[in-house]
Amino acid sequence: MDFSAVGAAAAEALTLASFIGIGGGVLLGYIVGVIPGLSRSVAISIAIPMTFYMSPFIAISFLIGLSKGTAAGSAVSAILLNAPGEASSAATALDGYPMAKKGKPKTALQIGLIASVLGDILATIILIFVAIPFARVALLFGPYEMAAILAFALVFIAGLSGGSIFKGLAAGGLGIFLGTIGLDNQTGLPRLTFGYTELMDGMPLIAVAIGTLALSEMFVQSEKLRYDRENMSVALKKDSSDRITWPIFRNILPTILRGTGVGTFVGALPGLGPSVGSFMSYGMAQKAAKDPETFGKGNPKGIAASESADNAVIPAALIPLFGLGIPGNVSAALLIGAFAIHGITVGPLLLRDNPELLYSIFAGMILASVIMLALGWFGLMFFAQITRVPPHVVIPIVIFFCLAGMMLQGYGTFGLIILMAFALLGYLMKKYDYSFVTFLVAFIITPMLELNLRQSIILSRGNVAILLDRPIALFFIACTALALITLIIRTFRTGKPAANAPAD
């Protein structure tokens, strides 16, 4: 590493302009993340015109800060309102909301924030020191490996669904079915679109996620208002015990480290995305815990696992981007656009031609994490006040933002109808105890799994023996088989999964 370049980079990262740019990005992302209905893609479309006026370094750091801010901010609404702003924060709500209801909203928020920032910083450090030289390792993960990993993720996460396992699998089936709607990825012919042009790209994920996660929750809560008006709002007392303590931190630290590992792995593989990361991490924390039955009832480890992985994915998605020029997920792909606006081609050449810029960006990323910690810590005091606002005031405002958020995405009336249909579906699933988490994960994973499976079958020319040269794929196929067998055994023994995460 060229140390004069590093010094210059650090110097550029510490100017006032960069503080304002990065801080502004984190703040904007945080606010957009907190408001259910406005997602990361809204934040990015706000940001793109703004970056026209910035220097390349500030523009990129601004965008990375923005992504980090939305990941951390969406945890706030997940914990306080049970209405995650992003699909990737749905796992945070599983334990965050019960914990807040139990009178520990501030602790839950603090755990979420610390897990976010630690996951973020550690993954950034991995990105800087380890990953770029080893980015090529990601190329070992071809279609065979990706298909095996995705199948494993699908079965593993399906095993997490609480309540009746059959209801969970039925929900997963619906997710698989709806996930296949759209153009066939090879012939370009429509599949299950029923003649609607709008369905050609499939059900828009944003509408599905906002509908099942945020809007449906508002309907559930407005129904509860009739019976339970007094106890609805999360009580925010002047409770000095409601804060994170050293024993709690020590308790969740291993979970954070594991979550960061999972998030970094998932992020470094192109295409998987933060939702897979946060749910995998949540499931592994639950499997590893001595007290798996407390998950879903306000276990701090649940929040830590989900948030650390969710945030670790964001820097990790830059590993294949900077190392190979391949974007790890949608946000990373948008960064390519931002680089392009400033005349910079992202890829391995960046390190050779423009090391100062790359090191500045790394320094900016660390700075963004620190700003996020500071901002989040003070913001917490402010956001925790949301819990004082009674739910009957929150509900109409969140519904408004869900509708407005869809309009901002440009999907028009069609998007609103999809949003409404999935809000109804999410409401029914919550009411009748079908796991919407399994549904959503199946919906997200199915298209990727099908594509990779197809590629594998075509490229292997149907020859299964090719897998013998693919130890990584074999390993994950074995894991999938194991997960499948345990799932079946549990199903037939008790009809219930061993783990006891509730469906909502």
Next chain:
Amino acid sequence: MKKLTLTSVALCALLAAPALADDWRPTQPMTMVIGFAAGGSTDIQGRVLARTLEEYFGQPVNVVNQPGGGGAVALTRFMNAEPDGHTFMFGVMLGLTFSPIVTEVEYEIDDFRYAATLVGGQFGVIAAGDAPYQTFEELIEYGRENPMSYAQQLPMDQAIMMRIAEQEGLDLAIAPTGGGGGVAPLLLGGEVDFAFSGGIHSQYVPTGEMNLLAFFTRERSPFYPDVPTLMDLGYPYAMDDYRGFFLPGGTPDEIVQAFENAARFAVEHEPFVQVTVENTQHPIVFMDGAETEATLREIRTANEALMAN
């Protein structure tokens, strides 16, 4: 000189064929529709173009992304836009030259008016830089002895490759990639032997990691004048795509003329040209309204013939 690439050439054309006068000017903020999500190359070009047009028309230009179906969703909705020039589309021809062939869409070429073309496409055939073949001929030679695999992106490039494979006697497996981002890992990881590039070669060819073997387009790329087209190599197939201003069907002539003149202004405007050529690596190609429509129909006919069986 039918189609003009690179700006300096476009400038000569402007001198040769002076812009017709137009009296139409927008009276309120304008909306530019883009049929792709924020961050893609169409979006980047479109957003810079919007600022160029603000300068030209003197009105703010808002950019609205309506992603879906390779531009088909945006075209379907745009068909019913008010034909007063305040809503226009920076459109990609594929939505008109290709989507109607394979899917049922509600619009046709006649439902729109075409003011001008500004940007050309760059569809190429790429292989890994360290592959045992450096040209398309060598690839075919190699393929006669060895089973090959190809990563497709559109049904059209798949159809072309299938026909070439049949003609040359290759044993070719064609895998889908589901979009531009999926090609690079497959090719760099050695999973496929060669692949379709909708523009990613601009990123990897300079590093030596990838090698351009041929272009699908009718004319050679100005950035790689040494790389032949499939037509140069003797295969009667081509795939072209251009980007330009589309207007709703009933738009009056003077408004169409105004957009044509705006396009003349834009292809000379430094920020737009710079972003398009240097950052997204697409050639600037100017065509006037009549030529745009004629080219569109020509490509559509060729695609129909290609997809016929």
Next chain:
Amino acid sequence: MPRSDFWSGLAVAGFGLLALLWMIPNYAGSNPFARMPPGLVPSIGAWLMVVCGGIVAAKGLVQMLRAGIAPFTADLHWGAVAWAAWPFAYVAVAIWFMSFIKITWFGAFLIGGMLILLGERRWWMILGCSVVPVALLYVLSVYLMRVGVV
């Protein structure tokens, strides 16, 4: 809750059957090149729905028979049903409105109306909560995202 299990399981299995018998054969299309036909993965999802939904429904039915519960209930609380249903109707009407008028123009009434229906009576609260989010949206769409009024 055997009764709700029975009916929800039946609904899921029914949708799965509908998918298997009508949607997939008619709308999945064909792909002569792929070794995985386009109908394969949706069929797997539909089979999961049919089998698992069927099991949930059967279990519910057995429990109902054992406990002697009728499949329908006479003491349905219409008040409760109406209370659960009106927000859906309210939002559905709002969506219908949005195809004519931009949400920015009537968003304040949308929020305000629902606030009143949910029991808020303080006028300053209604005013503040309905105007501020709409103003925020206006700034967001017009000045920050530059997509114009939505």
